[in-house]
Amino acid sequence: MDRSPPPFFRQGLSALSKLALCTALALFLMVADVRYKLTQPLRATVITLLAPLQWLARQPVLAVETGVGYFETLIAAQNRADAAQKQLAAQSLLANQTAQLTLENNRLRQLLALREHTRQPGTAAEVLYDTADPYARKVIVDRGMVHGIEQGSPVIDASGVLGQVTRVYPLVSEVTLVIDRDLAIPVLNTRTGARNVLYGEPAQHSGVLELRFLTGDADVKVGDMLTTSGVDGVYPAGLPVAQIAQMDRLGEGSFVRILCTPAARVDGARHVVVLKPLASELQLPPRPPVDTPPPPRKGARP
Numbered sequence: 001m002d003r004s005p006p007p008f009f010r011q012g013l014s015a016l017s018k019l020a021l022c023t024a025l026a027l028f029l030m031v032a033d034v035r036y037k038l039t040q041p042l043r044a045t046v047i048t049l050l051a052p053l054q055w056l057a058r059q060p061v062l063a064v065e066t067g068v069g070y071f072e073t074l075i076a077a078q079n080r081a082d083a084a085q086k087q088l089a090a091q092s093l094l095a096n097q098t099a100q101l102t103l104e105n106n107r108l109r110q111l112l113a114l115r116e117h118t119r120q121p122g123t124a125a126e127v128l129y130d131t132a133d134p135y136a137r138k139v140i141v142d143r144g145m146v147h148g149i150e151q152g153s154p155v156i157d158a159s160g161v162l163g164q165v166t167r168v169y170p171l172v173s174e175v176t177l178v179i180d181r182d183l184a185i186p187v188l189n190t191r192t193g194a195r196n197v198l199y200g201e202p203a204q205h206s207g208v209l210e211l212r213f214l215t216g217d218a219d220v221k222v223g224d225m226l227t228t229s230g231v232d233g234v235y236p237a238g239l240p241v242a243q244i245a246q247m248d249r250l251g252e253g254s255f256v257r258i259l260c261t262p263a264a265r266v267d268g269a270r271h272v273v274v275l276k277p278l279a280s281e282l283q284l285p286p287r288p289p290v291d292t293p294p295p296p297r298k299g300a301r302p
Contacts, residue, residue: 120236122273123147137180143274144171152234154275160240160263161185161228162272177266178241179207187241188229192219195229198241198260207266209242211258216249220258233278
């Protein structure tokens, strides 16, 4: 007996019939949904049920996006911080240079103002460095023989007398500062008009000067200004040298020890003017020779 199903059930609907049926059903559902909102409750229910699953599915993506954004923000912040540090360093350098240039400009103005008070011709110079001798207070300037510098020339800065040229080389010169123990300058007390000689204080690196050989009753006060007297043929008269700062009596004697503060910036001068020696400018005659007694005659009684 043949147990196979009838041909109608074995073949079923054809593919074209299935397509037509599904198309008709789809059109019906679309029209019904548009006009009668039949699937709206179903759609809302499905969306509500799927919302937690969607939230869970988006968490890894959100975590990755948050991490990437954090690192991008961190890198950008570090780059901005580095750029700000570089800009701050550049601005700080410019500020320091501006302050240094302003200070040098003010000192140069003061130096020019002091230069106008003397008629001595001079040469502008710059201090290069201090000498290596620990027992002397000397500096090296960038002007020498080829620039017309002479030995013995006075050197001034913006505040007063800085020292004197003691050695001249072809391109540089050595300047002995006023506080050196081997330098002496004739000075004039502007208050009393008394002349004296100012010496460098012998103590090493003391930074002061000493007014010697004055008695305790001399008319000298703390605060008196001492200027060059001009009697030595080297320094022009009227240049500030020092100011009296301290007076100490030497025991029970009649003499007094007077210490003075230099007017020039002996520890920080950079721009100076080397003046012509006063004797070379005025063409002073040489010192007369010292008279010596004639030799005794032969046979003469002593």
